[in-house]
Amino acid sequence: MALLQTTIDDDVKKRADEVFARSGLTSAMAxxxxxxxxxxxxxSPFDGLFLGKGGRAYSDEVRRAMVREEAKEYGLIPDDAQDDPARVPDDLLDTWGITAxxxxx
Structure with a gap:
């Protein structure tokens, strides 16, 4: 067995202990x-947060999605959302074999 050892601010550990305790875990168990x-x-839960090969690809994908959504907001590209979000599209109704x-x- 390997031993991991680290130093953490007392307040940070206390707050983390409280969060982990809700799931029945200690910080060491978590x-x-x-x-x-x-x-x-x-x-890793940190993939995409830091610049690395995997993180860069994830960050680029997220950045492109954000730019695309912002462009839709400003009317720069067509918004593929329906006018009425509660309306079920006709092609889905046909697929499911039900009527509007x-x-x-």
């Missing part, structure tokens, strides 16, 4: 679960 999950999945009246439209 760190153990996180490190095990990262090792098993190959995915059956869903209250």
């Amino acid at each position: 760190v153990r679960v996180m490190v095990t999950q990262v090792a098993n999945t190959g995915v 009246e059956e869903v209250g439209q």
Whole structure:
């Protein structure tokens, strides 16, 4: 077994302990679960937050999505949203084999 050791501000540890306790965990257990999950999945909860090969790709994807949504807001590109978000599109109604009246439209 390996030993991980770190130093954390007392107040930060106290607040983290309170959060982990809601799930029945201690801080040590939570760190153990996180490190095990990262090792098993190959995915870090910090992927995309820092500049690295994976983080850069994630950040670029998020940035493009944000720019696209902002362009829609300003009318620079067509907004693919429906006028009435409560309306079920006709193609879905056809796929499901139901009528607009059956869903209250």
